[in-house]
Structure formats: structure tokens, C-alpha cells
Amino acid sequence: MDISTTETIEILGTISFAISGTFAAMQKRLDPFGVLIIAFVTSIGGGTVRDLLLGDTPVAWMRDVRTCLLILFTSIATIFFKTHIKKFKVTLFLFDSLGLGLFTMLGLQKGIAFGLSPGICVALGTITGCFGGIIRDTLLNTIPLIFRKEVYATACILGGILYFILIQFTISVVVAKLIVIAFIFVLRILVVRYKLTLPKFVY
Amino acid sequence: MDISTTETIEILGTISFAISGTFAAMQKRLDPFGVLIIAFVTSIGGGTVRDLLLGDTPVAWMRDVRTCLLILFTSIATIFFKTHIKKFKVTLFLFDSLGLGLFTMLGLQKGIAFGLSPGICVALGTITGCFGGIIRDTLLNTIPLIFRKEVYATACILGGILYFILIQFTISVVVAKLIVIAFIFVLRILVVRYKLTLPKFVY
């Protein structure tokens, strides 16, 4: 049961980030091949960095060709349906937020499976969640939003801490995972909707 | 015989990319030391990323000091001969295209040696071929051409697919390798010469 939860989270996260990458690349008017590369990089970026840091190589997507096919089909389907979607920015943002929650949870889990201390697991979850988007924004020459405007990584960190609190209360692990994913997703949306930010330094 | 083919491809690819890196860095008027760094990074970038993803560490250039010496001598010789070369841009472009073909073939081979599926091998070949140039362009603050103007990575992918088709026909492996290298080299030149591009998205 738990394995299938992990697999479900992985598939949904891969699809979410592939969609967000495809939208971001189409907005920048890349050629179809460039769009596929950006979709691919956004989807596998976080997990690749996570696996490299852990030394769990060959990295995940190289061991399972189905991940690549999933990204390919998702990206092509997104390109096909683009004319039916009007609110581009909102759609991109929603799938990016959903992928953020799902991949943060995956990173957390893998850190725990490697026996790392909770603080490191939270960092690993944050890296897994954020890096796909960072690489996407860097390649598209957008300033990575993570460093300036939105409480982006903070949502992952708070979600990670929440997970370690929840599993203290003998809650089912599956339920705890779903709560954390929903928490990160909703927190990110609330933050952007109500323009919440951390205070900056003033001199 | 096959081992010496691989070694020959590796040496020629290293020289090609070292020359292209040296030219690119001299064009940006870096100091001699900066030129050496860019030459080095262009030459080892693709192979390093390939080895990291595969977990084949310490990465190739750390295990064999001769690679580093080869890059050093190539770069110094290129700096020395620069006054004899008039068509800077063309020379840079030719060596970059040659290196692209050679390194794509090396990545393909290594993927096959690691028992990865053909699709992943093509991706690994493309990464090995393209990453040196991407890192070079990023460090020199040029927009990586791969993402906009030229059918750059596409040549590597088509070359990779061609290799898997060729070896079905009981062609000698060495001949298949040479055909693929020549195919990528010539395709890239034709594309740039006749300004072929994939269509972009229009809104």
C-alpha cells in the first residue's frame, strides 16, 4: 500500500511539473523541441539533484524509461490542449504548486529511507521540490522567483517540519503525507493570493 | 581494436572542444588563465555530467591526468597559433560541431556499456555532447544557443537514433560510429549554413 502511494505521488508530481515546464517554455515562444527539453528538465531536475547528493546513481530517470515517456506524452498533450486553456499564468502556477508539494514529500521520504537526520530530510525535501523550478527559470532567463518575491522554499520547509510533527501522533503515514502535500499546495496559493512576503533588510 | 577506437574518439573530442573553448574565451578577451579554465570546462563538462548521472566516480578526468595535460597543451597551442587563423567564428563553429559528434558517440557507448535502455542512451549521448558547450556559453554570459536558434541537440538525438538503427544491420560497430559522428557534424553544418530552424510557437 505504501509503495503504491509513493508511486502515485511520483507520477502525479512528474505530470504536474511537466505541465508547468511546458507552459513556461511556450510562454517564452521556444521551438517544440526546446519546450520538450524544458518540460523534461523541470520534471526530473529536483529528483536528479536529490539522487546525486545521496549518491543513489544512476539517477532515477535513467533507470526507468517510463518516466521519460510520461513526460513526453504529458508535454505533447499540453501543447495540443493549449488553445483550450485561457488562464495560462494561473494554470502554470497551480501545477507548479501541486508539483512542489508532491516532490517535497518524495524527497522527505527518500531522506528518511537513507536514515538521515530530520533536519537534513527537510532540506532534501525542499531541494527536491524547488530545484526543477529553479533550473526551468534559470534556463528561461527568468529570475528564479524563489530568491525574491514569494515564500516558496519556506512552504517546503514548513511542510517538512509538519510531517515530522504529524508522524509523532501515530497518524497513518499515508494520511500524514496527504496532509503535508495539501498544506504546501494551499500555503503557496494563499501566500501568492494575498501577496504575503517576509520582510526585507533595510539599510 | 574497439578500445583504441573509443580512445581515439575521446582524444579527438577533447582536442576539438578545448580549441572551441579557447576561441570562445579569447573572443570575450579573458585573461590567459580564464581562457585555460574555459577550455578545460568545455572539454570535460559533458563527460563530467555524464559520469555524475551514472555514478561512475571519481569522474573520468580525475582518474587520468593525461586528459588535463592534453587540454592544457591544446589550449596553449591554440593561443599561439591564433594570429594565423583569420576566420575565428567559422573555426570555432567547426571544432564545436566536430566535438559534438565525437562526444555524443562517447556518451551513447557508455550508456550501452551500463546496460541502459536505448532511449536513455540517446539522452545520455545528447547530454555528453551538449553540456560542455552549454557550460562554456553560460560562463561567458552568451545565451546558450542550444535553446533558441540552432537545431543543436536535435542533431545529437537524430545521430543517436541512427546508431541504434545502423547496428541492427550487422554493420561493423566502428563503421557505425564513424557514420554517426559524420552525420552529426554534417547535419549541424547544413542546418547553420542554410539557416534551418524548427518552427516556434505563435500566439
Next chain:
Amino acid sequence: MDISTTETIEILGTISFAISGTFAAMQKRLDPFGVLIIAFVTSIGGGTVRDLLLGDTPVAWMRDVRTCLLILFTSIATIFFKTHIKKFKVTLFLFDSLGLGLFTMLGLQKGIAFGLSPGICVALGTITGCFGGIIRDTLLNTIPLIFRKEVYATACILGGILYFILIQFTISVVVAKLIVIAFIFVLRILVVRYKLTLPKFVY
């Protein structure tokens, strides 16, 4: 005795780079969370790249939560004391130079421990010393100084060569290390103080 020297160098280097990262991020007016991320990345960047290239994974900071806590406390203390420091740029520069010397020495040592040839050890030391600062400058959208204005990496390379010369003369290893660290630190300061640069290419 030697182990405690290594640990001392590691702790001092981590603190130095955490301070330099904190200052650089505050200068760019990031929010407190962004400042912590930059401090963290500057401190662990060099060692992480070193460990990835060597395949010594999970990378160092994931195995020891104390490194993360040290960076956290250093960064918070630096933010707290910022009003007492007037010469921001000078302070940032001094700690960056000190960290450069300390981390170059750590990379050298680790290369030797892995049985790599001296030339590769010098390269590894340079990478360990420089990469934290490169990542910091790239993330803050500053042009990495390493590639243009200062003899930055050169100091690391000369320091590395000096180390291999010194240990030929049956000097105590600890003394040789201290000399190399001081050499890199002082060389960098002299170079910047007297605006020494390598000549650029002229066409």
C-alpha cells in the same frame, strides 16, 4: 593531532564562508530566509561539488547535521551584529579570502587521501575553494569575479603547488598547511590591494 587540524580548518572555513555569504546577500537586500539560503550555499558549495566529483556520497553536509547548525548560528549572529560593522565590503572580502585559503587546503587534502595525482589534487583544491563563491555570485546575479577582474583561482593553484613543494622538505604537515592557507589569504589581499591582474588578450 592531524585530524583535529582538519576539523579546525573545516569549522573555520565554514564560518568564514557563511559570514561572506550573509554579507553578500544582505547587500542585495534579500529577505532573511534568502540570506540564510545564500549563507548555506556559499558555505557548502565547494565541498559539495568536491564530494560529487569524487563520488564520496551522501555529500559531507548531509552526514553531519552540525555543519548546518554552525552555518545557521553564524548567519544569524552576522545579521545581528551587522549594525556594528561599518566597512561591509572589506569585511566580506576578508572572510571570503580566508575561506578561500581554508577550503582550498581541505580539497587538497581530500584529493591526496583519495590517492589522486598532484595536478588533480591542485584542481580539486581550487574547485573546493572557489565554487562556494561562484555559486553565491551566480545566484545573486553578480558576475562571478573569478572570471574577469581578480587573480582568484590563481591564488588557489599557486597555494596548491606550494603545498606539494613544502612537503618535500620534511616540514611538519600541519605547518605546511598553515603556510599554504596564509599564502592564499595574503596573496589574494595583495592582488586586490595593489590591483594586480593578468594581462588580457588584445586584438
